Amino acid sequence: MINFYKIKLLLLLFLIGVETSFSQRNDISQIQNSAEAIPFVSKKAGIAFRIDDNPTKEFYSQMSQLFDHYNNNTFGRTYHFSFALNMARTEFDTTAYIDTVKAIQARGHEIMDHTPNHRTNYFTTKFPVSDYYIPNTTLFKSGIDRVISQGSITKICLEFNPIDTTGLTAIGTCSVSGNMLTGNFSSFNYDTDVYVYLLELDTLLYISAFNNNKSVAYVDDVWQEQISLGEISNVTFYKMTRGNRLSIDGLKVLAEETQKLALFYGLQKPKTWIQPGGRWPILSMSELKQALTPLGYTAGASFTDVVSPGVSEAFKVFNEYDPEDQKNFGIQWEDFNEDKTNQTIESIKTKISDGIAKHKVMIGHNHFYDLGKVVSGNSYVTPTVYFQRVAELLAWCNQNNIEVNTYNEWADILFDKTPDPYENIFPALNVNYDNFSNNLNPNGVPDGYVQRYANDHGKLVVDFTSPAPGNLCYAIGGYARVFLIQELAGIEKGENQFEIWTKGSTNDKIRVFFRFPNTNYPEKEYWIPSDTQTWTKRNLSSSSNGNTSLVIPDDVSRIEVEIKIYYFDSHGDSIKVTGMSLFKKKQSTAVNLKINLQGAYNNGTMSVDEDFEDIIPQNQPYNNTPWNYNGNEILTISHQNIIDWVLVELRSSADSNYYVYSRKAAILKSDGTIVNSDGTQFSMDVAAGNYYMVIYHRNHLPVMSSTAVQFN
Structure with missing residues (x-):
């Protein structure tokens, strides 16, 4: 409950405001329609x-034209793509x-660090050899094992970790x-x-090879x-994978080289690091975080799930469980x-639609040099068809208000911003961006739901x-599944509120299941x-x-929701469900709140003419302009001693840049007390924090507390 003494002070402020600010007025839109600065995303x-892998400059230009088409006043978009570069090639x-890359980056598209030479064991450099020595010594900088000069090429060999055979079994002798x-x-x-x-x-x-x-x-x-080891017999050998090979200092040197190259070419330094595929060391999220964060990198793609089986890369979803604060380096x-x-x-539209409905960022990936070829059994479209596809996807995204961001932009949104805990994350039934339908699903399938x-x-x-x-709902006439949603993300940890609208016949009842896949819960x-x-x-009550x-x-990032039938009256109508919502449950805080209206105030109390008592509406009246409040409060007590509804x-x-955390319609009594619509002590469902309190009445100016009030 709010501290009574603080509220008492607040009420004095309100009472002072009665005489000056609560003069009767019909238009209160000015304060209600002020701009909002939302602290959540x-x-x-x-x-x-x-x-x-370094597309041609023609590829860049054509790709940029497709995206830049929407980045103007006509469409108002900020559509950007990301390209991973090997800057020493x-x-x-x-x-x-270089000029083409520079122009593309200037338009907001992202260049990413794909290592200088598309490998992690060494790189070649165009910079002076002295750059890789500790100044005034003959010692290499930390992270460098050796430097090899090959004519005009200088090869920087990166430091590997010491070998640890603990827990490993020797394969044999050779x-x-x-x-x-x-x-x-x-x-x-071999791979x-x-x-x-x-x-x-x-x-x-x-x-390098086997026979x-x-x-x-x-x-x-x-x-x-090349190496020659001489002639030796009965040597014990171990099998060693690509993980845990490159040292942290070696990784730092590798990334610093890309940053040096970017500055040398007049580019902005990349902030995203992409693991190159191939037969060389692979890095984990934790290694990238340790080495790259001090260098200004904020996102990356690693092979953590290869290095450490059972440790997943980022799911690329909101509110992902990330105890080590490293999933921004696992966008793979x-x-x-x-x-x-x-x-x-x-099929791509269907994948995207279902993914984003469940609050997952969906990533498309290609290597431009594969276009028009068959590689490792995979057939690739021609460049012409590729650009047609990208153009169609962008037009579709624009039509459906789907954001198209870079790796780094998404990393910032997913891992550095605070998502709105009270936003409904349940996929809406009227959102269906793809064209999928079949005989069993003639009306299509709402995005995020499993087809019947x-x-x-x-x-x-x-x-x-x-x-x-859209007046849509799921209907069922028997004992079976109503609907199923898998891998729903964006979930809030802790207590949640689930709401659903239902309709049916006598004794009908549904079963709602919440499951936590890949856990023991x-x-x-x-x-x-x-x-x-x-x-x-x-x-749920x-x-x-x-x-x-x-x-x-706390450690759950995605859930499964299924609704089945518990009891169905076969002589009645179908069971129907709609309007599902799932969000963090707000804690109810009791508030001692008191205020007076100027027009009704007389000698310490307020009164309403008996002829007007019956016109106090049963339903809260603030569901229209300028309040646009969509609450469903209903007056369930006698009109006696009631003045009117307040919001x-x-x-x-x-100030004018504010965010509305919560609103509630309530009843004002003749003694100035504000109560819930059922007559109980007034309460607000809101997270603990400090809030400015505003009270609206339909024909008075609103009044606001002069200081923030603590709710806890």
Whole structure:
């Protein structure tokens, strides 16, 4: 409960304001329509386009034209794409290429660090060799193992971590002859088991090739330089993967080289680091965070799930569980491939629609050089078709108000901003951006919902009495699934509020399941009535099986929601559900609040002529302009000693840039006390914090507290 003494002071301020500010007036729109500065971000997801490996300057220009078409006053968009560059490659030897990249970056598109040479064990440099030594010494800077001069090329060999065989089992023994190891290497996967460690030589080696039956491994040193080890027998060897190889200091040197190159070319330094694919060290989110955060990087794509099986990359969703604060460096793995022939444009739209409905950022990824080819069994569209697809996707995004941001922009939104905890995250039934339909789903499938696979499943229908937008609802006439949503994200940790509108016949009841996949948490089940012939709003307090609250564990990022039938009256109408909502439950705080209206005030009390008592509306009257409050409060007590309805608002600040946290319609009594519409002590559902309190009346000026009031 709010401290009474603070409220008492607040009420004095209100009473003072009665004489000066609460003069009768019909128009109060000026204060209500002030601009709002929202401290939260919406959990609205969108898409990103990522292109790797130094596309041609013509590719850049055409891609930029497609995006820039929407970045103007006509459309008002800020559509940007991201491209991962290797700045030490030969493309950057031409001024024209550099100028093109510079122009693209100036338009807001993102350049990302893909390492100088598309590898993580070394890089070649055009800078003086002295840059890589500690000044005035012959010692290399930390993170550098050696420097190799090869004519006009200088190769910087990065430092590897010391080898630790704890927990590993030796594969066997081999004989060594020059750069050949003879033994049984049948358990090695060429693509992933890149290294072999020779115990007696205390040497880590890079496997460049095997013979046909993997009885011989050909090796180089870890920087892919030729090596000769002499003739040695009975050498114990271990299989070593690509993970945990490069040292943190080595990674810093690698990233610093890209930053130096960016400045050398007149580019802004990248803030996103992209792991290059290939047979060289792979990095985890934690390694990227440790090495790159001090250098100004704020996002990245790693192979954590490869390095540490069971540790997932980022799900790319709002409110993701991230105890190590590192998921911004795990924005890996695409959700769609606009360049592959096996993904139609309509299937891509369906993927995107379902993903963003569940508050997941969807990423498209391509390598421009694959266009028009067949590579490793994958067929790629031609460049012409590729750009047609991108153009169609952008037009579709513009039509449906879908954001198209860069990697770094999404990382900032997902991991550095605070999402609105009270935003409804349940997918709306009237949002269906794709064109999917079939015989079982003739009206399509709302974005985020699983399609019905059987005739007895709930069916999407129109009910013109439905309170939900579009008058849509799910209807079912038997014992089966009503609907299913999988991998719903954007969820709030702690206690949540679930609401649903239901309709049915006598004794009808639904079962609502909340599940936590890939965890050990048991599902939560609720039995909610659907037994009225008119639409009735229910919440978890309506549940009849003893479960009346929903608490989301802190380490859960995605949930599953399914509704089934508990009881169906076969002689009645279909059971229908609509208007689902799920959001963080606000704590109810009791408030001792008192105020007087000038027109009704006389000798310490207020009164209303008996002839006017009956015209006090039963339903709260603030659901129109200028208040536009959509609450459903109903007066359930006698009109005696009641003056009128008031609207109480809690906002972030006293100036014109404010955010409205909560509003509630209430009843003003003749003694100045404000109570809930059922006559109980007035309360507000709001998170703990400090708020400015505003009270509106329909024909008086509003009044606001001069200081913020603490709710706790």
